[in-house]
Amino acid sequence: MELWNHCENPYPFVPHEVLDQAESVRASLPNKYCDPKVAARLYDEIFDEYRxxxxxxxxxxxxxxxSGINNLxxxxxxxxxxxARITRNVRILTLGTLVTVRPDPVRVAEEYATIDVLSKGRLEIGFVKSGATEMVSGDANPMRIREREWEAIxxxxKALVTQDGxxxxxxxxxxxxxxxxxxxPYQEPRPDFWAATSDLPTCAELGRRGFVNTLLFGGYDRTRQAFDAYKAARAAAGLAPPGEDRLSYMAFAYVGDTDEEGIRIGQKIAWFLTVSIKSAPQFAKFQPGAVVPEMAPLAWRAGASRRPTNLDAEVLIGQGQMFAGNPDTVARQIKEFRRRVGGVGHIIMMTRQGLVTHAEAEKSFTLASRDxxxxxxxxxxxxxDETAWAARREAAAK
Amino acid sequence: MSSDRLRAGPLELEALRRGPLGSGGRTILLVHGVNPVSPKAGFLDLLAEHGEIVAPSHPGFGNSPRPDDFDTMYDLVHLYRELLDALPEKVVVIGLSFGGWIAAEVAAGGSAKLDRLVLVDPVGIKLGGREERDIVHFFNTSPAELNRRSWHDPANRPAGTYGLGWQTCIDEAMSDETMIALARNWDALCLYAWRPHMYNPQLKHWLRRISVPSLVLWGAADRIVTPEYGRAYSALIPGARFAMIDEAGHHPELEQPRAFVDHVARFLKEPSLRGA
Incomplete structure (x- = not known):
């Protein structure tokens, strides 16, 4: 299994009263609230974490x-x-530039090929459908973004693999x-492709194409369904079952010396969900294309906002959305997650997230690597693994 | 009142028909705005005294299907040209808001069937400078703000009709069917008009080609597209008359149905000085 570090580089320094009054903390919060000197320090710290x-x-x-506090x-x-230039060894996954917002996929291909050469073949290319406030910041029509994404991909x-253009x-x-x-690109025929989605038809298409499918905070059930859709589509197409290297999961993670430390600092990550994604209804449930019309009654009746306000680290751990504790505990959590979703080869750790500090993040990565x-x-x-677990459960029941 | 289907080439559209309730002897084609014309709209019976109303739902709106590749203003304009060709002689086209843009495009392109044109708070052209917004953004503005800007008094909105800011009308009493229809309408509108938002940068150069008697009506309290925009729009159409409807916003046909129909009726009675 491979471990990855994903940091959204959030900006948790806007005064609370400003955030509370803002209609949305993305797309429409004026950039006067972002101090470029603070941003420069954040970039330095996070690039040091990457080193x-x-x-x-x-x-x-x-x-x-x-255009928001969740990501700089x-x-x-x-x-x-x-x-690519400050590292020498590890793989680098871009997950990714928003191809549904970029007007010319050829430029995207060129940028990625350049990075693959710069990194001497360490690039992996990920795709995300995007949506919501990104359509507003990028002035991109929110309708048909999935079709647009596939055509861009x-x-x-084709731009990456064609050598006789x-x-x-x-x-x-x-x-x-x-x-x-x-x-x-440096890699032949091209860097590996990833996509982040839990949409089952899209997971099936990823399966047929052999992309790495990564879930974000899907928890046990949604992740299992997504991976099952991926595998079923491959089976239906007569393709070989995927290796675990085709399946990835992104969750909050904090590895501490003790369980207490892991959970205490893990709790600071939840800011990402409780504060940084506040969005206005016109950028969310009322944005065209946000839900298929038949689902609109369900989505629109769900109240003003379903944004969580109090996410307990232990609740997130119980839902499989956070891995936190001492190294042994986190190993157990990840193995349990792997078993319950039917295998996963990559865990993407969101650690430098929310209010977690540079020193705290470096400590977690060091422990994650060592222990x-x-x-x-x-x-x-x-x-x-699953057979053994079932046997254990059967034995316990007797 | 009847609601049936209207064929246009390979497409079969949902269409509301009303009248004639008088001796108008003409066809009035209503080209709707953000939502199809509601059968509950009070202006329909008043207007039907002056002709037979035909009000199709654009592809993707209401219960009209939208073929996969039908997704631009270009498609809508050609569809309405085709619809006009299939209607009897002497068609009065009334375009509302977004539908006003469609109607202006059709009229600028010319049609032998088009007799008179009424534009009601239309969008569709860019007049101001590059840092001035002529048309409040339909999709990026909060529903409460849209609702405030769309009506002289939001309390005037007739029950069962929906204008811009329709999201503020969602409550427990709204049926699933209505919500699904509103969602379809919103999606389709966005598909056609997200970018450039609600206008064709070239259209203002071609409004001079409109050759039928034209009336441009504007809600005096419209703060989605202002009466100043309306006056300038009207001035680009040869011979067009501009008139304001008091105590009405972006949807004067809903907010002041009597005044709206009176304006239209007077316009229809005027002798045509053009083409003589």
Whole structure:
């Protein structure tokens, strides 16, 4: 199993009274509330954490969000390019630039190929559908974004693998008569593709295409359903069952010296869910395309906001959305998660999140590398694991 | 009152029909705005005294299907040209809000069937500078703000009709069927008009091609698109007359149905000075 570090680079420094009064803390909060000197310090600290991870075998994930306190990365290809140059060893996953907002996928392919060359073949390319406030910040039509995403992915893939261009593309959403990127990617034929989704038809398509499917905070049941859809689609298409390296899960994580420390600091991560995603209804449930019309009554009747206000770390742990405690505890939690979802090969740890400090994050990564990662290597095949568990349960019942 | 289907090429649209209740002897094609014309709208019976009303739901709105590839203003304009061709002679086209944009496009392109044009608080053109917003953003503005800006007094909204800011009307009493219809309408509107938001940058250059008698009506309290925008819009249409409806916002046909129909009726009685 591989461990990854994903930091959203949040900006938890806007006064509470401002956040409380704001209609949305994304898309429409004026940037006067973001001090660039503070942002510069955050970038320094997090790039230092990436350097540490590079030394201790924890891979790195970058992403982007726009115009909000939840994420200062803004342009994943820019940040990923920096990471490519300040690291030497680990894999780097961009998850990813928002291809449903970017007008020209060919530029995206070119940026990613450049990063793959810069990193000498350490890049992995992830795709996210995006939506909500990102459509507003990026002035992108929120309708049909899934179709737009797939066409962008197809064009990016063709741009990455074509070595005898130029070729022409006249699609539904994108046209480009002369596609011929330089440099071409370092990896042959192209970097591995990932996508973040729990949408079951999309998981099935990822399965057929062999992308790595990563879930975000899906918990046990949604993650299991998603992975099952992935596997079932492969089986139905006559394709080989996926290795666990095709299945990934992203959750909050804090590894401390003790369980008490893990949970205490893990609790600071929940800010991400309780504060940083506050959004106005027109950017959320009333945004066109946010729900299929038949689901609108359910979504619209659900009250003003379902934004959680009090998320207890232990509740998140119980739901499989946080791994926190001492290294042995976290190893147990992850193994249990792996068993319950039917196998997972990548755990993406969201650790430097919310109000967690630089020093706290570095401590967690160090412990994760030294005392957790070894416990996650050479795990028994998931089937026998499950059989043994069932046998134990049966024995306990007698 | 009747609601049936209207064929346009391969498409079969939901269409509301009303009248004629008088001796109008003409067809009035209503081109709807953010939501299809509600059969509960009070202006319908008043207007039906002046002709037979045909009010189709655009593809994707109400119960009209939308083919996968039908997703631009270009498609809507050609669809309405096709609909006009299929209607009897002497069609009065009344376009409301977003439908006013469609009607203006159709009229600028010319149609032998088009007799007169009425635009009611239409969107569709860009007049101000690049840092001035002519049209309040339908999708990025809070529903409460849209509701405030769309009505002279939101209390005037007739029950069962929905304008901009319709989200504020959602309550426990609203049926699932109504919510699903509103969601379909909102999705379709966005598909057609997200970017540029609610206008065609070229249309203002071609409004001069409109060659039928035209009336531009505006709610005096419209704060989605202001009466100043309306006057300038009207001035770009040769011979068009501009008139304001007091105590009405973006949806004067709903908020002041009597005044709205009186304006239309007077316009229809005026002799045509054009094409003589």
């Amino acid at each position: 540490l991870c590079d030394d201790i075998g924890i891979h790195i994930v970058t992403n982007e969000h726009h 990365w803004a342009a994943s290809p820019v940040i990923t390019g920096v990471v 197809d064009l990016i893939e 130029p070729f022409s593309w006249e699609g539904k959403f994108f046209t480009h008569p002369h596609v011929n990127i330089w440099p071409r 957790l990662l070894p416990q996650l290597q050479d795990l028994p095949p998931i089937d026998s």
